[in-house]
Amino acid sequence: MTALSTNTDAKPHEDADAxxxxxxxxxxxLYESRQQIYxxxxxxxxxxxxxxxxxxxxxxxxxxPFVRWDRGPDAPSQAVLIDFPARRFYFFFLEIWPQEFYYxxxxxxxxxxxxxxxxxxxxxxxxxxxxxxxxWTDLFMAVERMVEGDRRERMxxxxxxxxxxxxxxxxxxxxxxxxxxxxxxxxxxxYFADAPTLVKELVTFQAPMAAYIAIAVLTFTTYTLAGHMxxxxxxxxxxxxxxxxxxxxxxxxxxxxxxxxGEPRASVKKAAAARAAGQAAGxxxxxxxxxxxCPTGVDIRKGSQLSCIQxxxxxxxxxxxxDKIGRPRxxxxxxxxxxxxxxxxxxxxxxxxxxxxxxLYVVLIAIVCGLMLTALVGRSNEGVAxxxxxxxxxxxxxxxxxxxxxxxxxxxxxxQERAFSLxxxxxPGAKLDVVGDDAGKxxxxxxxxxxxxVLVTTKDKLPPSASLxxxxxxxxxxxxxxxxxxxxxxGP
Amino acid sequence: xxxxxxSSHGRLDTVTGVTTTGHEWDGIEELNNPLPRWWLWVWYAxxxxxxxxxxxxxxxxxxxxxxxxxxxxxxRTAVTEQLDQLQALRAESTAKLANASLQxxxxxxxxxxxxxxxGRVAFADNCAPCHGQGGGGAVGFPNLNxxxxxxxxxxxxxxxxxxxGVRSGDDKAHSGNMPAFGRDGILTRPxxxxxxxxxxxxxGLDKPGPTTEKGKEVFLANCAACxxxxxxxxQELGAPNLTDGIWLxxxxxxxxxxxxxxxxxxxMPAWHTRLDPTTIKVLTVYVHSLxxxx
Numbered sequence: 001m002t003a004l005s006t007n008t009d010a011k012p013h014e015d016a017d018a019x020x021x022x023x024x025x026x027x028x029x030l031y032e033s034r035q036q037i038y039x040x041x042x043x044x045x046x047x048x049x050x051x052x053x054x055x056x057x058x059x060x061x062x063x064x065p066f067v068r069w070d071r072g073p074d075a076p077s078q079a080v081l082i083d084f085p086a087r088r089f090y091f092f093f094l095e096i097w098p099q100e101f102y103y104x105x106x107x108x109x110x111x112x113x114x115x116x117x118x119x120x121x122x123x124x125x126x127x128x129x130x131x132x133x134x135x136w137t138d139l140f141m142a143v144e145r146m147v148e149g150d151r152r153e154r155m156x157x158x159x160x161x162x163x164x165x166x167x168x169x170x171x172x173x174x175x176x177x178x179x180x181x182x183x184x185x186x187x188x189x190x191y192f193a194d195a196p197t198l199v200k201e202l203v204t205f206q207a208p209m210a211a212y213i214a215i216a217v218l219t220f221t222t223y224t225l226a227g228h229m230x231x232x233x234x235x236x237x238x239x240x241x242x243x244x245x246x247x248x249x250x251x252x253x254x255x256x257x258x259x260x261x262g263e264p265r266a267s268v269k270k271a272a273a274a275r276a277a278g279q280a281a282g283x284x285x286x287x288x289x290x291x292x293x294c295p296t297g298v299d300i301r302k303g304s305q306l307s308c309i310q311x312x313x314x315x316x317x318x319x320x321x322x323d324k325i326g327r328p329r330x331x332x333x334x335x336x337x338x339x340x341x342x343x344x345x346x347x348x349x350x351x352x353x354x355x356x357x358x359x360l361y362v363v364l365i366a367i368v369c370g371l372m373l374t375a376l377v378g379r380s381n382e383g384v385a386x387x388x389x390x391x392x393x394x395x396x397x398x399x400x401x402x403x404x405x406x407x408x409x410x411x412x413x414x415x416q417e418r419a420f421s422l423x424x425x426x427x428p429g430a431k432l433d434v435v436g437d438d439a440g441k442x443x444x445x446x447x448x449x450x451x452x453x454v455l456v457t458t459k460d461k462l463p464p465s466a467s468l469x470x471x472x473x474x475x476x477x478x479x480x481x482x483x484x485x486x487x488x489x490x491g492p
Numbered sequence: 493x494x495x496x497x498x499s500s501h502g503r504l505d506t507v508t509g510v511t512t513t514g515h516e517w518d519g520i521e522e523l524n525n526p527l528p529r530w531w532l533w534v535w536y537a538x539x540x541x542x543x544x545x546x547x548x549x550x551x552x553x554x555x556x557x558x559x560x561x562x563x564x565x566x567x568r569t570a571v572t573e574q575l576d577q578l579q580a581l582r583a584e585s586t587a588k589l590a591n592a593s594l595q596x597x598x599x600x601x602x603x604x605x606x607x608x609x610x611g612r613v614a615f616a617d618n619c620a621p622c623h624g625q626g627g628g629g630a631v632g633f634p635n636l637n638x639x640x641x642x643x644x645x646x647x648x649x650x651x652x653x654x655x656x657g658v659r660s661g662d663d664k665a666h667s668g669n670m671p672a673f674g675r676d677g678i679l680t681r682p683x684x685x686x687x688x689x690x691x692x693x694x695x696g697l698d699k700p701g702p703t704t705e706k707g708k709e710v711f712l713a714n715c716a717a718c719x720x721x722x723x724x725x726x727q728e729l730g731a732p733n734l735t736d737g738i739w740l741x742x743x744x745x746x747x748x749x750x751x752x753x754x755x756x757x758x759x760m761p762a763w764h765t766r767l768d769p770t771t772i773k774v775l776t777v778y779v780h781s782l783x784x785x786x
Binding site: 031389 | 601
């Protein structure tokens with residue numbers, strides 16, 4: 001693995017694994033082949049949490065499109081639906097129009113801030129527990145373990161010459177992987193059309209070409225990234241580890257090897273003898289379990305590093321070993337840099353969750369949440385937008401009166417047909433005309449917009465180069481709900 | 493420097509624990525964190541892909557044009573194909589517009605919206621160079637938003653004007669000229685000055701003066717035939733109303749004198765030879781709905 005260190009304060013353990021000293025005649029490759037990693041199965045508290053996260057995340061992803069939500073006869077009944085042809089996004093009780101994309105922007109900003117907060121508090125929890133790359137890789141590894149056995153069996157199988165057993169196992173593994181990958185792509189497209197209908201169309205080969213192409217692409221990426229690329233995605237392709245390194249500080253919890261407790265390493269027997277003789281002996285017995293269970297193949301004892309996704313599986317592995325040899329748990333654990341130093345210096349336990357950056361993130365999250373909630377509560381079911389004619393800005397009529405023309409777009413965001421009346425305010429003596437319709441009763445279909453051309457004419461004498469503020473107001477004839485937009489009336 | 497491009501001689505950098513590539517610039521050395529080999533393969537694959545691309549698509553510029561590529565693809569045919577697809581997609585709505593009368597289109601909100609949307613684009617493509625983007629006009633090119641029409645502002649009259657044009661040479665085109673009274677020696681300079689002054693009085697721009705009576709005489713003898721005794725104009729002949737506030741060329745005395753001296757006679761092309769009837773229809777509805785339609 002690369003020896004790039006993300007944390008210059010880390011205290012790497014100097015051991016025999018350090019890069020060998022190279023002589024002037026040695027050829028050093030500029031490219032390296034991937035070294036196959038055979039993660040070993042592990043049991044423990046963190047593994048259980050990871051399974052739970054995996055099950056919940058995948059269940060949501062695969063099943064959400066099938067959740068129904070009744071919106072009446074004229075609207076889709078899918079709870080979460082991105083309807084591109086109709087340009088609508090449905091999310092349970094919400095229906096978002098394209099011009100309300102700021103909700104999505106707000107959600108993305110919120111997601112980023114929550115991620116920052118998580119990282120400031122507990123390091124790369126996103127990478128270790130929730131990232132799709134981690135979740136799907138975990139799933140693929142589980143399949144691999146089921147079909148080919150645990151670490152040793154897999155290593156033996158890969159080293160063995162081809163046999164019927166090997167062909168069967170490899171074929172089975174890749175088939176299951178492809179099936180999962182295909183299902184992943186299949187679930188994805190269900191978010192863009194009515195799920196039950198699309199499933200029917202997909203199996204009868206009547207679905208749109210775009211659906212099959214999307215499934216094919218996602219099958220390919222899922223199979224490649226989760227089956228073959230794995231930790232290479234995190235180490236070489238993902239920008240997030242580089243960013244995350246800047247988001248942590250000495251108070252952030254990180255998966256850490258307590259080298260002060262572990263060193264010097266010695267076997268159980270030697271350590272016991274040393275302790276009996278009153279000499280220092282570390283708890284680490286150098287069994288290598290932490291390295292064997294690591295999905296990215298790093299040695300956590302070398303300190304915090306770029307390739308470590310902080311999944312915490314080494315904590316479970318080491319705790320199992322510590323239990324067996326009768327030493328205290330948490331030799332590898334979630335620990336902050338500051339606490340580590342305090343403990344070594346014999347100072348009291350340091351835990352500072354409330355600090356400038358976490359407070360800042362929480363405040364920002366609260367502000368964004370507040371803005372979004374305000375926008376959501378104040379969301380109106382009718383809208384009007386106006387564009388003033390650019391050429392000509394005004395029209396002088398033969399009787400000396402002045403007219404301005406506007407293009408208005410009225411929106412009816414409710415799921416039934418409504419009639420609106422249009423009125424203006426601000427221009428003295430103004431007369432309002434809607435081309436081809438009646439300003440008193442403008443009918444708009446359910447969940448639709450309508451563009452109208454509006455002429456405002458006044459006979460009153462205007463000051464030279466007048467630019468009068470003007471307000472258009474639409475009012476639901478039945479309910480009185482209204483919306484307005486401001487523009488200008490321009491004179492000669 | 494190594495002779496093998498894939499490897500190098502280097503040394504171990506004690507600070508980072510990483511070997512160097514052996515490249516050194518004034519004491520600055522390059523660390524060697526090896527790139528994964530598949531990255532190299534992806535790069536080779538991109539090169540292979542680009543060669544395939546050269547073969548399939550137009551790529552290398554030659555003296556006259558680029559190499560055509562074996563698929564025969566080019567952006568012009570792609571646009572044409574997409575336009576054909578668009579026509580096919582619009583067939584239903586186009587048929588509706590083709591079958592409805594101009595008045596029916598204006599009376600049906602859905603058809604009006606459709607006609608205005610298509611009309612706006614057709615107007616920008618064909619009419620905007622002279623009449624302006626929104627039909628605002630320019631000196632010599634009528635403003636289509638106002639309520640003053642040289643050749644009539646009803647739907648049928650507008651349709652007629654767009655189809656056959658004005659002084660376009662088409663048999664059905666509007667014709668009728670403002671003669672060059674001065675240049676052709678019909679009126680003398682003082683007469684022209686007097687009649688121009690009278691026209692401004694007619695329009696309410698000036699108060700009557702010493703030459704007004706003389707101007708009126710000249711007007712009734714020479715201009716009234718087309719512009720009417722009261723200067724109200726005649727749409728049959730395209731003679732503008734001289735009494736309203738709208739002037740195609742301007743209302744200054746000099747401009748009016750210039751027009752009387754040299755005549756006027758701008759040309760609008762006949763569009764029935766260039767546009768299909770449905771496009772002329774949507775243009776008619778668009779222009780009519782700009783605000784000045786009668």
